[in-house]
Amino acid sequence: MIRQNFLVCLLFLLLINSCKEKPSSTDSKAETEEELVARALEIHKKVLTLDTHADTPLRMIEPGFDMAERHDPNETGSKVDYPRMKEGDLDAIFFAAFVAQDIRDDDGNTRAKALCLQMLDSVIASTKRNADIVGLALNPDDAYALEKEGKRAIYMGIENGYPIGKELSNVEEYYNKGVRYITLVHSSNNDLADSATDPNGTEHGGISEFGSKVVGEMNRLGIMVDVSHGNDSVFYDAIRLSKAPIIASHSNARSITKHERNMTDEMLKLMAENGGVVQLTMLATYLRDTPPNAERDSAMAALRANMKPISEMTDEERASLRKSFQALNEKYPNPPATVEHVADHIDHIVKVAGIDHVGIGCDFDGGGGIEGVFDASEVMNITIELVRRGYTEQQIEKIWGGNLIRVFKEVQATAKQLQADQS
Template sequence: MKKITLICLALLFSLVSCNQETKEEKIARIHTKALTLDSHTDTPLRFTRDNFSIAEKHDGKATYSRVDLPRMQEGGLDAVFIAAFISQRARTAEGHEKANQITHKIIDSIYAQVSRNEKKVAIGTKPESAYENEKNGKHTFYIGIENGFALGKDIQEIERFYNRGVRYITLAHTSNNDICDSSTDSTEHNGLTDFGKEVVKKMNETGMIIDVSHISDKSLNDVIELTRTPIIASHSNARAICDNPRNLTDDMLKKVAENGGVVQVCLLSDYVKPPVPQPKRDSAFDALRRKWRGFDDLTEEERAQAVREWHATQRNFPQKLATVSDLADHIDHIVKIAGIDHVGIGSDFDGGGGLKDCFDVSEMQNITKELVKRGYSEKEIIKIWGGNFMRVFKEVEEKKTKV
């Protein structure tokens, strides 16, 4: 009897051992289960030049392209907000009109890319879109606008953009505009302008998510005081970990949490970890900025050439990049200060984002790997990867009063 019992116990132990999940299996399972959402890439910058196709797998190290459908599949990324980025131009009637035209042209290019690959990707307009598309084996492209300069001074453009599928607007970029001050420009308005306050109200009414990445500290505080819906920072980090004006202070993190919003950590290395001095590289990029007038007010042809030269300079002077572990330090800090319900991921791929071990979208699972390593639970990782953002998205939609 004892011998039989021992045999049974051995068999039971063997069965349990066979059923034990390896660490790699756990990472893959959680990553697959989560609705993985990247809240900010600038990939459409490529859609209007160089015959770029999202259906083709591109060599990230050779082209500095970070996102396409084959690599989204490899990295297990379900959905992405791709931004119609507009650089700051002269704040004149002509400048506003040109910016608006370019933004609509970029949106056209997004729809064109999707229509050519409709079996693999679809435009999303609601939080449910990504979940439904995932079940049907499709990726989801959501549309954002980076730089409220695209509105000009026409408040009705918010509704027009919404009707075209746009679901968030980043209020400013690297320079001040007619809505508010930028975090990387001098103080001009001391926060939101009167027009900016009207923009916030109209976005609330329309169901458009307000994105506070890039805007000044005072501008962010003004938005939080005025908005009646949760906000996002689509690609920003914690200033306590990396002291950069593009990142949020602990006080700002707390205010975003009180607002019910979410801060989406950014993979742009300089916002993750203070850059290692590289004098030759810095000089080369300074020369490019002078040549292309700070990349402001460029024609489409000039911008395309400037981007090519920028990528060539990146290849000639490769940056010493931060790591996924460095990025996770920001997630840890935001969780500590704001709570687990107020952090997500917004890579800024194709706009400067990319880490040593998450260079492009094909390596996104490395973030899940690091979170598992640090002891985050499955439930917490699902919140970080998309759950928190979708909660905000849904609430903004539910509180809209006019479309």
């Protein structure tokens, strides 16, 4: 009996100690949603936030468009301006001069180059006019220096190698203007490479012979090689040809959303081996699967078939086109893409390639803009969702800017070495 009482007492004491070692839920206060958001916004403000892809130069060549004014995206279609960058705490951005694919002859190439230079010059002029709030950035550390000054860093890229034409010397001319990445191809094949979406299929089997020379020249100068929009063979060729890490300025994960513009797991693993980075984009089609909608597809195709190039439209024609697209979206709605979809792709790329090989490239003013991240003023919602999923400040810093800056530095270091070897 005494032994039995002893055992009962011992069990009772062990139970008390166990309760002391494990605090009850009332002892530890769970983080509220308001506290989580506040913590996320603090992280967002602290880290360098860099968006690697916006087609805003197309807006900047519109007569009367002022980047220093805040624009309503629902009224004008504009997704980026300097006030909204500040609202969203977006520290730096790559403005991509986009030239749609046209006839590949001397006249077409000349027109493409002229339009590209016009857009690059418009970016440069805008940074000079607004030097109190933004600065033209040319090197990786410029973003951090401008951030310390309380200014937004404006980098430049080219989307679609078409304006290079057949002249290799154009690559250096664009570099001297300030271009720091070139997307080799867009929605149709060009003289450099094959597109992932050309309806006629492949032409070069990846990167052409001339495109290979362009990649070499980009390596020599310190321009990042961007494989977004290229078909799978372009990716593998770029990995093989480039002496520096490559980027995908606005691409997602194909395992999450089956789209030819997205990257397979094999590609993601190779990107990690290469040391490159994949920048997640806010384009709904690449973020979530779309149910078949033949009527919508037909209506959209008919509208695009009758479109003039945007650069040739009057203000009234642009406004009319926006209304036509809005009307079609209302008549044939697609399910929205959300910030959760963005985080799903980030989670997958981190799982496959690692935290050092993912970033953000929203594609604002080029089709990007989803529920919760409709324009530059809402990019902090990405950070909030990442915090909600358990990402640390250090990881978020890598995703938002650190990874791209690392690649940028390695590209410049490779260029310096190549130039030293040639001298």
